[in-house]
Amino acid sequence: MKYNYLIVGAGLYGAVFAREAVSHGKSCLVIDKRPHIAGNVYTEDVEGIHVHKYGAHIFHTNDQQVWDYVQHFASFNRFTNSPVANYHGELYSLPFNMYTFNKMWGVITPEEAAAKIEEQRAAAGITEPRNLEEQAISLVGTDIYEKLIKGYTQKQWGRECRDLPAFIIKRLPVRLTFDNNYFNALYQGIPNGGYTRMVENILEGIPVELNADYLQNRSAWNEIAEKIVYTGPIDAFFDFSLGTLEYRSIRFETELLDIPNYQGNAVVNYTDAETPWTRILEHKWFAFGKDDAGDDLPKTVISREFSAEWKPGDEPYYPVNDKRNGELYQQYKALADSETDVIFGGRLGEYKYYDMDQVIAAALNSADRYIS
16 A cells, blocks of 8 residues: 555545645545646636636635645635626626616615515415425515526536526525625635645645546546545446436536626626527636736636536536436435445535535545545
8 A cells, every 4th residue: 555545536525635645644635637727626727817617617715624724735815706797788786686676676775675575475375385486486576586596507517497406596695785796795805826825835745647537447446545535426436326416517618808898797697598608707807806816917707607417528517416326326426425435525526516715624524534
C-alpha cells in the first residue's frame, strides 16, 4: 500500500478531504478522469475572463466555519447574484421582489403586493400545495408563475410543473422589499483568480493524476491505497446493478464575442417556453467592479445553457429527486454502507444536490469522522 487514501475526483469534496488528510499526516493520491482539477467549479481563462466551464458557480454561505476555511485558499470579490428574467423581451428582477411586483401588477407598497399574491392564491383554490405548480402559485401568484416560473422550470426539468414535487421550489426567494440579492447568505462572492486557482491552492503539494478513470481499472487502483474516497456516481460504482439513477444534464454553447458587453449582467434567465435555452451567462460580470470592462476587456464570453435528460456519456448535473430515484438511491446507499474501505461523498457519491459550501462542510465532517 503506497497511500493511506486514494481520492477519486478532484472536485471540492475530494480536494478538501485530501487537504484534511494530509494535514493529519496521511498520504493521499488524487485522481480524476477529466483533464483538469476542480470538477464542475472549474474555470478557464479566455481573453482575461474566468469562464465558468460547467455553469455559474457563486459561493454563498451562512456557515462561519466553511467561510473561514475557504479564506485560507482564496480571497473573494463582492459579487452579488442579481439575475434578470427575460420573458419574451420583458425584463423582471430576480429574486421576486418589489421591483418584480411593481412591473407585473403596478403595485407600489408591500401591502398591495401581498394582497395581490393572496388574491391569486385564493382564486386558484390552493390550501396545501401538492406539487411544484401549486407551491409556486401559493408563493407568488398565478401571473408570476405563468410568466417567470412555468416555462423555465419545465425546460430545466423536462417535466410538467404539476408532475414535480413541491419541495423543489420551497427555497424560492420572495421578498416584499427592493432587495435584488438572490441569496440570503451572510457571505457571498467569487474567488479572485477563479475557482481553479482556489482548488489548486487546496491541493498544493498533494499528488494528482488526471485523465485517470478509476472505474476502468479499479482493481489496480485499490491495491495502492488502504481506503478509497469515491466522489463519482454511486450507481456506476456498483456497475448499475440495481438500475440507473436519473439526472438532468446541461449542454453549453459558449461564444467569444468581439463586443465589450452583451447583456449587462452575469445571469439572464429566459423564462418563456419557446426560447430553447434556460439562461445566458456573461462571464466577465462575475468579476465585481468590471463596469469599465469596455476599456479593459474589449471582448466578452457568453454561454447559453440548454437543459437535457441525462444519458450515458453526458455530464450528470442535477439528481432527479422523485420517489423512484429516492428509493433506488437508498438501495445503493445500503450497498455503500457495507463497503468498509470506501467512503462515498459529494453530489454524485451521495446522489444529492449540494451547494458549494455544503460540499465543503460535508467533506470536513467526513474527514473528522474517518481520519484518525
